[in-house]
Amino acid sequence: MTLRERIASVTANVGVLGLGYVGLTEAVALASVGFRVTGFEVDRARIDAVQSGRSYITDVPDEELLWAVRSWNLTATSEFERLRDMDIVLICVPTPLGKTRAPDISYILAAVDAIQAALRPGQLVVLESTTYPGTTTEVVLPALERTGLRAGEEFHLCFSPERLNPGDRQHTVFTVPRVVGGVTTACTEVATALFARIASEVIGVSSPQTAEMVKLLENTFRAVNVGLANEMALLCRALGADVxxxxxxxxxxxxxxxxxxxxxxxxxxxxxxxxxxxxxxxxxxxxxxxxxxxxxxxxxxxxxxxxxxxxxxxxxxxxxxxxxxxxxxxxxxxxxxxxxxxxxxxxxxxxxxxxxxxxxxxxxxxxxxxxxxxxxxxxxxxxxxxxxxxxxxxxxxxxxxxxxxxxxxxxxxxxxxxxxxxxxxxxxxxxxx
Ligand SMILES: NC(=O)c1ccc[n+]([C@@H]2O[C@H](COP(=O)([O-])OP(=O)(O)OC[C@H]3O[C@@H](n4cnc5c(N)ncnc54)[C@H](O)[C@@H]3O)[C@@H](O)[C@H]2O)c1
Missing domain, CATH: 3.40.50.720 (NAD(P)-binding Rossmann-like Domain)
Structure with a gap:
C-alpha cells in the first residue's frame, strides 16, 4: 500500500516527536480519527503521564487522553529506534531563544538526528516547530538526504506550522485551517491528505519557506499590534483617556x-x-x-x-x-x-x-x-x-x-x-x- 492509501484508509502509523502543548494536542487529535499514534518523548515523567492517561496540558482533558490511550491508538515511548516503524513523523519540539536571544534550534537538530537514523523509503516527515525561514530546506533537508534517500522521491518532507491557541475551545486543530509547504509538490500533496483528516481546510503553499514565513508573519502581526495597544495605553494615560x-x-x-x-x-x-x-x-x-x-x-x-x-x-x-x-x-x-x-x-x-x-x-x-x-x-x-x-x-x-x-x-x-x-x-x- 502506498502512503497515500494508508492515509486514506487511516492505517498509517504516525509518530509525534515531542509531546508538549502542540505534540500532545495533535497526537490525541490524530488518534481520535483512528490513526495509530506513537509519541516520542525525552521526558520520562511525560511518557508515564501519557501512558496512564494523566494530562499535563490544560487543553487536553484527562478523559480524552485516557480514551486515546485505552483504545490503543496512542502510546508514548523514548525508544527512538521505533521511528523506523512510522509512516509519518511530525516534529513538535521546542524552539526557544538562546542566551544571546538568538534562535536555539538544538531540539530540532536532535529530533532530525533521531529521524535520520531511522529514515526509510516511503516516510513523510513534517516539521511543525516554529522556526526561522529556511530551516526545513537549509537544515532538515540536507541532514535527511545524507542517508542517500531523495526528498520528493524516496521520502517526503514539509513544513506545516501548528496554529493552536492554548485555552481557546473555539479554535482547535479541527477548526483552524492548516498551511502546508512541501519540498516538492508531491510532498505537499501527501501532507495535505494527512492534515485533511483532522483540519477543516488545508492550504498548500509553494515551499516550506513560505509556510515558515506564514507562521512568523502571524505571530509578528500579534506582537506588533499588542505593542501598538500597549503604546496606546500609555498614551491614553498621559491624555487622561480610558484605553x-x-x-x-x-x-x-x-x-x-x-x-x-x-x-x-x-x-x-x-x-x-x-x-x-x-x-x-x-x-x-x-x-x-x-x-x-x-x-x-x-x-x-x-x-x-x-x-x-x-x-x-x-x-x-x-x-x-x-x-x-x-x-x-x-x-x-x-x-x-x-x-x-x-x-x-x-x-x-x-x-x-x-x-x-x-x-x-x-x-x-x-x-x-x-x-x-x-x-x-x-x-x-x-x-x-x-x-x-x-x-x-x-x-x-x-x-x-x-x-x-x-x-x-x-x-x-x-x-x-x-x-x-x-x-x-x-x-x-x-x-x-
Ligand atoms: N504552545 C503553543 O501554543 C504553540 C502554538 C503553535 C506553535 N508552537 C510551536 O510548537 C513547538 C513546540 O511547542 P510546545 O509549546 O508544544 O513545546 P513544549 O515545550 O510544550 O513541548 C515540547 C516537548 O518536546 C520534548 N522534546 C524535546 N526534545 C525532544 C526530542 N529530541 N525528542 C522528543 N521530544 C523532545 C520536550 O520534552 C517537550 O515535552 C515550538 O516550536 C513552538 O513555538 C507552540
Whole structure:
C-alpha cells in the first residue's frame, strides 16, 4: 500500500516527536480519527503521564487522553529506534531563544538526528516547530538526504506550522485551517491528505519557506499590534483617556480595525519569541526589521510600567512598595491556561520582591511558582487574604476569579487586564492600566 492509501484508509502509523502543548494536542487529535499514534518523548515523567492517561496540558482533558490511550491508538515511548516503524513523523519540539536571544534550534537538530537514523523509503516527515525561514530546506533537508534517500522521491518532507491557541475551545486543530509547504509538490500533496483528516481546510503553499514565513508573519502581526495597544495605553494615560473604552468603541467598526489589548507584557512560548527568529534571519540577509524591534521594546518595557503604576497607586495612598503586601492575581501568560513560560508575572514578582514588597499570589492553574531562587505557593482567595493585602495586582484575568468580590474586599486593585470592567467602584479602589 502506498502512503497515500494508508492515509486514506487511516492505517498509517504516525509518530509525534515531542509531546508538549502542540505534540500532545495533535497526537490525541490524530488518534481520535483512528490513526495509530506513537509519541516520542525525552521526558520520562511525560511518557508515564501519557501512558496512564494523566494530562499535563490544560487543553487536553484527562478523559480524552485516557480514551486515546485505552483504545490503543496512542502510546508514548523514548525508544527512538521505533521511528523506523512510522509512516509519518511530525516534529513538535521546542524552539526557544538562546542566551544571546538568538534562535536555539538544538531540539530540532536532535529530533532530525533521531529521524535520520531511522529514515526509510516511503516516510513523510513534517516539521511543525516554529522556526526561522529556511530551516526545513537549509537544515532538515540536507541532514535527511545524507542517508542517500531523495526528498520528493524516496521520502517526503514539509513544513506545516501548528496554529493552536492554548485555552481557546473555539479554535482547535479541527477548526483552524492548516498551511502546508512541501519540498516538492508531491510532498505537499501527501501532507495535505494527512492534515485533511483532522483540519477543516488545508492550504498548500509553494515551499516550506513560505509556510515558515506564514507562521512568523502571524505571530509578528500579534506582537506588533499588542505593542501598538500597549503604546496606546500609555498614551491614553498621559491624555487622561480610558484605553479600554477607546479600543472597545473602535472595535465596533466593521472593517479595517481588529481589537488588540494592552497588558502587563507578552508571554508564552510563541509571541515574545517567534518574531526574534525572523529578525535574526533578516539581519543575516542584511535587512533591518524595524517594526519587530520596536514592538519588542514597547512590549518588553510593560512589566516595568506595571511596577511603576503600582508604586504610584500605593504612593497616592501614602504607602511605598517597600514593606507593602502585594497579592498578585494570575501568573500565567494568559487567561485559563497553566503555562508560565515567558510570563511577565515572573519579572514583575521578582522586581516587587527586590523592592522590598511581600508578594503572595493566587492562580487556580499554578500551585507553585519559581521566581529566581524562591518558590511561592498559590494562596486561597479568601476574604482575609484580600483584606490583608495593600494591593491586589491583576496580571492574568482567569475566568474563575470573582473580580467584583476582589474590588469589594481588597483596599486597592491595580488591574492590567480590564478584568474589573463593569464592576461598580464607588470608593475608587481600581487603578487600570
Ligand atoms: N504552545 C503553543 O501554543 C504553540 C502554538 C503553535 C506553535 N508552537 C510551536 O510548537 C513547538 C513546540 O511547542 P510546545 O509549546 O508544544 O513545546 P513544549 O515545550 O510544550 O513541548 C515540547 C516537548 O518536546 C520534548 N522534546 C524535546 N526534545 C525532544 C526530542 N529530541 N525528542 C522528543 N521530544 C523532545 C520536550 O520534552 C517537550 O515535552 C515550538 O516550536 C513552538 O513555538 C507552540
Amino acid at each position: 479600554w473604552e477607546v479600543i472597545d468603541a473602535a472595535a465596533t467598526k466593521p472593517f479595517g480595525f481588529m481589537p488588540f489589548y494592552p497588558g502587563p507584557g507578552l508571554g508564552g512560548h510563541c509571541i515574545p519569541v517567534d518574531p526574534l527568529y525572523l529578525s535574526w534571519k533578516a539581519r543575516i540577509k542584511g535587512f533591518e526589521p524595524r517594526f519587530i524591534d520596536l514592538a519588542h521594546q514597547v512590549n518588553g518595557a510593560m512589566p516595568r510600567v506595571v511596577v511603576s503604576l503600582l508604586a504610584e497607586a500605593l504612593n497616592e495612598r501614602g504607602r511605598s512598595v517597600n514593606g507593602s503586601r502585594i497579592l498578585v492575581l494570575g501568573v500565567t501568560y494568559k487567561r485559563d491556561v497553566n503555562d508560565v513560560r515567558e510570563s511577565p508575572a515572573l519579572e514583575i514578582v521578582a522586581d516587587l520582591v527586590r523592592r522590598g514588597a511581600t508578594v503572595l499570589y493566587h492562580d487556580p492553574y499554578v500551585p507553585a511558582l519559581s521566581v529566581g531562587a524562591r518558590t511561592l505557593e498559590s494562596v486561597a482567595l479568601e476574604d482575609a487574604v484580600l483584606q490583608d493585602a495593600d494591593c491586589a495586582l491583576i496580571l492574568t484575568d482567569h475566568s474563575a476569579v470573582d473580580y467584583k468580590r476582589v474590588v469589594e474586599t481588597a483596599p486597592l486593585v491595580v488591574d492590567t487586564r480590564n478584568a474589573t470592567a463593569g464592576v461598580v467602584d464607588p470608593d475608587r479602589r481600581i487603578v487600570r492600566l
